[in-house]
Amino acid sequence: MVDRKDFGSWLEGPRARTNAEGQYRGRDLGLPPSGPGSVAGFGIRFAGVLVDWTIASLIARGLFGVPLPFSQPPASGAQGFVVLAVFGVMHLVLVGTVGFTIGHRIMGLQVRSLVGDRVLPLQAIARTVLLCLFLPAVVWDRDGRGLHDKVPNTVIVRTR
Secondary structure: OOOHHHHHHHHHOOOOOOOOOOOOOOHHHOOOOOOOOOEOOHHHHHHHHHHHHHHHHHHHHHHHOOOOOOOOOOOOOOHHHHHHHHHHHHHHHHHHHOOOOHHHHHHOEEEEEOOOOOOOHHHHHHHHHHHHOOHHHHOEOOOOOEHHHHOOOEEEEEOO
């Protein structure tokens, strides 16, 4: 049965219903509360995305001549999406093959499937498309998983 508390949890944020004794992010997924294998927090995931975006910007600059952020006036037209496309391809290839991007690796993170440890190709495609749409990545549940992780049934965990 759905009650007001269920709606309040997403309005109040991801920690609204995890303050009870024994509750923590990832408990319902069978993950440990801390350390390797636990659900990664927002801050460390955000730092990983910044590293990946910086790398994508440098690749787009080198291959397509897209100006680096804050170096020139903003790119116009299709140039604005080149970095996003490079980011998406980089994410799709790396997560789909080794389970992490360069930013994830530097920050000690890994993308894992909840139906097995390895991310399947279809999961990597769904996750990448939703991540590039941005909005699903900023809406998350009490386990700390964004919609881009819930739809393909994946989770970002700490490796150290």
